[in-house]
Amino acid sequence: MELRRLGMADYDALVELWAEAGLPVKPHGRDALGAISHQLTLPNIAFLGLFDGGVLAGAAVATHDGRKGWVNHLAVRTSHRRQGLGRRLVHACEQWLEAQGIRIFASLVEAGSDASRALFDAMGYVLFEGVTYHTKRLEPGA
Numbered sequence: 001m002e003l004r005r006l007g008m009a010d011y012d013a014l015v016e017l018w019a020e021a022g023l024p025v026k027p028h029g030r031d032a033l034g035a036i037s038h039q040l041t042l043p044n045i046a047f048l049g050l051f052d053g054g055v056l057a058g059a060a061v062a063t064h065d066g067r068k069g070w071v072n073h074l075a076v077r078t079s080h081r082r083q084g085l086g087r088r089l090v091h092a093c094e095q096w097l098e099a100q101g102i103r104i105f106a107s108l109v110e111a112g113s114d115a116s117r118a119l120f121d122a123m124g125y126v127l128f129e130g131v132t133y134h135t136k137r138l139e140p141g142a
């Protein structure tokens with residue numbers, strides 16, 4: 001299993017993996033080809049992928065704002081689950097964030113995403129009860 005940073009050549013495989021894993025994809029917003037291409041140039045974001053014989057088996061996106069780091073869009077292909085890939089990807093995000101000077105890691109987990117919640121629990125993330133998530137979108141599908 002090879003772990004490496006993703007680039008534009010991996011775009012189609014990444015979007016396919018997100019869809020296969022049941023994650024929301026915004027093809028006309030932040031997941032559009034041009035948007036991801038721009039994000040790949042930013043210093044505070046890392047797209048990480050795990051490859052099984054050339055097949056993208058899992059991926060995660062680490063981001064930070066200089067204060068706190070985030071593990072986003074964690075996805076493992078259905079055929080590859082419960083083999084430690086999710087744990088390895090979260091750990092890789094943490095290592096990359098730590099190398100950027102970030103000492104606190106966080107993730108937003110949707111209600112009902114029991115596997116994800118169990119994984120973050122298992123990795124020492126503490127649930128903050130009572131936190132709500134508020135967003136404002138400049139256009140639908142952003």
Ligand SMILES: CC(C)(COP(=O)(O)OP(=O)(O)OC[C@H]1O[C@@H](n2cnc3c(N)ncnc32)[C@H](O)[C@@H]1OP(=O)(O)O)[C@@H](O)C(=O)NCCC(=O)NCCS
Nearest residue numbers: 021074075076081082083084085086087115116118119122
């Ligand atoms: C969440 C997800 C990434 C986990 O990936 P994974 O590779 O199967 O996870 P791992 O094998 O590394 O599991 C690590 C630990 O997490 C917990 N865990 C993972 N999946 C679990 C499940 N379905 N039920 C209970 N615990 C689970 C276990 O403690 C597990 O350790 P163990 O296998 O030794 O018991 C994967 O299920 C997935 O892609 N789900 C759909 C997308 C998603 O919900 N993404 C998260 C968005 S925030």
